[in-house]
Amino acid sequence: MTYQAFLIKYSEIGVKGKNRYIFEDALVRQIKRSLYEVDGKFIVKKQSGRIFISVEGDYDYDEAVKALQHVFGISAICPTVVVPDEGFDALADAVVKYVDEEFEDKNFSFKVMGRRANKQYPMTSMEVAAEVGARLLDAFPEMHVDVHNPDKIIYVEVRENIAIYSTEIPGPCGMPVGTAGKAMLLLSGGIDSPVAGYMISKRGVTLSATYFHAPPYTSEQAKQKVVDLAKLVAKYSGPIDLHIVNFTDIQLYIYQQCAHDELTIIMRRYMMRIAEHFAKENDCLGLVTGESIGQVASQTMQSLNCTNAVCSLPVYRPLIAFDKQDIVDISEKIDTYETSILPYEDCCTIFVAKHPVTKPKLEAIEKHEHNLDEKIDELMKQAIESVEIIKVK
Template structure:
C-alpha cells in the first residue's frame, strides 16, 4: 500500500523569483482537497516537487482523483519512500519494489533518476546505469530500451530516496488564487461551464451569474445550472452562484424592441447586470462561453455589440474552438451529460 505521493508542477517550474508564491498557493490547494478525505495528509514542497505523505487509512483512488483536479499539478506518482538510501539498500529496495509491482511480467524498461542530494556518492547518470545493471542481473526476463521503454522506473534521491513507476496525469494550469477572480455568465448549455473551467485553469477564482425567467424557465432549468456549478467546482473550488430574476426585463424587451434584435438586446442587459455584480464582488472581468460564428448572436458584429456595454474585460476562452472541441472538454470534466438535459434557459425563450 502506498503511503506517499510525488506531485510534479505544471508551469510553475518556469517562474522566477516569485515562484515560491505559486508553490505555496499550490500546496494550499492540495491540502484543501485532501482535507475532505479520510486519513491524515502532510503536504510539503521541496526543490521542484510537492510530496504528500499519508497516515492512517485512506482511499487510494479518492486521493488520486482529488489531487488530479488541482490546477497547477501536472502529474501524480504513488511513491515508495526509502529511509536508508545507502547504495546497497537502495538497489535492494528498488528491486523489491519492481518485484511487488510486476512479479514475473516481462517488459522493457528505462531507469530515470534525479539526485537533489549532491553529497550522494553517485551522480544521476551513474544511478541510471548502475541501477539498470542491477535490475537486469536480478530480473533476467527484463530488457532495457532507452528509446521506447514500456516502463519508466524513476529513482529520486533527496533527504530520503523515492522510487515510482506509475504516473497519473493531472489538470495542469496554474494554482487557483494566483490570478484574481472573474464572473462567469453560466447558462445550462455545454459552452459556459467549459469556459469557466478553462479560465479557472489559469489560476482564476470564479463566481457565476445565472439569469432565470420564471415561469417561462422552470425550476428544473435552474437546478440544472446549480448542478453544473457543483460539477465545475470540483476543479475550481467553491463557486458563489448569483441567480437573477430576469423575467420583467425580458418581457419588456420582448414587448418594446424589434424581434430580430431580441437576443442581442437581452445579452447586452445580461452583460450590464453581470458587470455590476462583478464589480461589487471584486471580480476583474467577465467570462462567457461564446465562440465566433457558432450561432447568429456570436458573429463578430454581435460580440462587438455586447462588448460595448462593458468596461471590464470580457474573457472568451472558447472563441476559436469548434463545437466538437468544446464537447470533448465537457465530457472530460463531467459536465456534458448535465448540459444536454432538455431544460430551456431564458436565452431560448421569446426569441422571434
C-alpha cells in the same frame, strides 16, 4: 502495492523564476483543499521542484487520485514508495523490492531514470541510474534494458529520502487556482459556459458566477441544472458564489418595447450590465462567457461588438475559436455534458427570435434601447436587489 506517498509533478510553474514559490504555495493550498474531504490524513510539503504528499494510516487511494486530478497546476500524480537514505546498497535493495512487488510479470524492457535533488549524495544521477539498472538485471534476468523505447521507466529520486515510482497519472496541468485574480462567469444551462469556466479557471482564475432565471418560463429544474453544473465546475475551480438573477420582467419589457430581431442582442447587453455589477461588487477583474465566433446569431463579430460595448471590465472568451465538437469533447472530459443536455431550457432559449439580426449596428442598438428608458432602470434595480446567492462547493 499499498502506497503511502504521492510525488506531484508540475510543469508550467517550473518556469516562474524567482516568483515560483508563490505558485508552489498556491498549489499546496489547492492540493490540501482537494484532499480535505477524502478519508485519510494527508501531509503536503514542497521539496525542490516537487510537491510530496505523505499519508498516515489508511486512506481511500482511488478517491485521493480522483481529487488530485481536479487540481490545476498538477501535471502528473506519481504513487511513490519512500525509503530513508541509508546508502546506495539500501537504495538498490529498495528498488529491487519495489519492482518485485509492483510487476508480477518481469518480462519487459526498462530503463532507470535517476534524479539527484540532494547534491550531497556521492553518486551522480547517471551513476545512480546505471548502477540500479545493473542490480535489477542481476535480480530479474528476464528483464532487459531499452533506453530509447522502454516498456517501463523506473524513477529513482534522491532527496532527503529516496522516492521510487514508475506510474505517472496525468493531471489537468494549468496554473493553481488563486494565482491570477477573479472573474465573473455568465453561467447558463448550456454546454459552452461551464467549459468556459473550466478553461479560465485552468489559468489560475478564481470564479464567481451569474445565472439569469426567468420563472415561470424557466422551471426550477432549469435552475437546479445550473446549480449542478456549478458544482461540477467547482470541483476544479474551488467554491463559487452563484448569483441567481430573476430576469423575467426585464425580458418581457424588452420583448414588448424592442424589435424582435434585436431581442437577443439587447437582452444580452442587459445581462452583461447586471453581471458586471456583481463582478465589481465581488472584486472581479473581468467577465467570462462561453461565446465562440459564429456559433449562433448573438456570437457574430458584430454581435459581440455590441455586447462588449456596455462593459467597462474586460470580457474573456476562452472558447472564442473553438469548434462545437472541441467544446463538447472538453465537456465530456469534465463530466458536464450529460447535465448540460438535460431538457430544461434557460432564459436564453425561451425568448429567441425566429429571425435574429446577425450583423447588428451598435448605433442602431443603442438608439433602440431608448425605447426602454421609462422602466428599465427600475427593473434593473429590482433584479439586482432580489438576487439569490448560492455558495457552491
